[in-house]
Amino acid sequence: MTWPHGVGIGWRPEIAGFVAELPGLRFVEVVAESLAAGGPLPAGLAALRERGVTVVPHGVRLSLGGAEPVDPHRVAHLARVAELVDAPLVSEHVAFVRAGGLEAGHLLPLPRTREAVTAVVANVRRAQAELPVPLALEPIAALFDWPDDELDEADFLTEILDATGAGLLLDVANVYANARNRGDDPHALLDRLPLERISYVHVAGGAERDGLYHDTHTDPVPAEVLELVGALCARRPPPALLLERDGHYPPAAALRAELDALAVAAGHPVVT
Amino acid sequence: MSTPHPAGPTPPTGLAARQAALVATLVAGAPVPAGFVTDRVDAARAALLRKRAGEVARHWPLLAAGLGDAWWGTFRDWAAGRPTAGSLRDGWDLARELRDRGALPPLGAEELVVREAAHHYDGEQPPRHRRLPAFARAGDAVALQFAGRVRLLRPARR
Structure with missing residues (x-):
């Protein structure tokens, strides 16, 4: 039940063996929908719990931003x-994933309008009323914006966090x-976000395709993202940072190097 | 709540209707709602398809491996404009369509007959385990299920 601290990694069955052998690891995240509510936990995750590693369930299909x-x-x-x-806490996204009876299959952005703030705040409060632990909210990566945004991203997020008391799961990628x-300018956004509300930080890789940067979680973490981690830590060091990798898993040495680079960029002890 | 939309089909009002219209655009082939940057929405649509292709390939690894380099294009052409029924059923529906077109690779045929011998799937409801013994075939591939055990009796011709 220890609050996330240091450098962690998203636990996935495909890399359970790799994660099990990280000697300094103190926290992981697991996709909440991948676990059976009645247990048992996957063996690798249960072993981490026995070691005292903090496990944070990360929801991806709640659709808190749905109308x-x-x-x-x-x-x-x-x-x-x-x-x-x-x-010690759970996390979800400021996003919607279904509407009109159709599943989008991924996290979709909300219009940054008063109406959307009202909708997401209502849903976050409904969730908080039933959750046994605090909730942290993660702003998503979006390839498009809605045409009628009334608020900029910082104001939109700050209004939602202020109205709900939720923590901020800031994804630097x-x-x-x-x-x-x-x-x-990403630094301009960092200057305006409520960094004191950060519960922990996500970092992931991505790649450019057809002139757009895609937050794929299946590519290496770009140097620019690590530099932004450093810029964030220079403003206000977050208590914990977590590497997300969701496919095209590289050799263990490459994944260890990414975790080490993250630790160095954030000034945390290496976990490998 | 919002600024007026540019001219176009009467835009839906209210967050629920607008979210539904956007999802229909992204996964069901509906036109891009007025005011959105079309190129960006198209990029999101393609990214969703790519993610979905990866998820279906995890559920149907032999089908995807059998198609090899053609997997992505085959899946994209089949799935574009077709909302997901979940990765298991998406792959199942695609495998059946390829079978009917004579375009199912041997590995995919074997994966399909093993599944079809074990499960009843009518294309509408989620697949469920068969209680009675069953044969399934796709081209030359034949599988038999008896008492819940499935055997590939004859592989597909290479």
């Missing part, structure tokens, strides 16, 4: 999973991706 009320069964699942791993694709 419809969040599905209570999905919230209940997240709550039970949080208890199953004795989590998403900050980089959005700024690059919009032609904005």
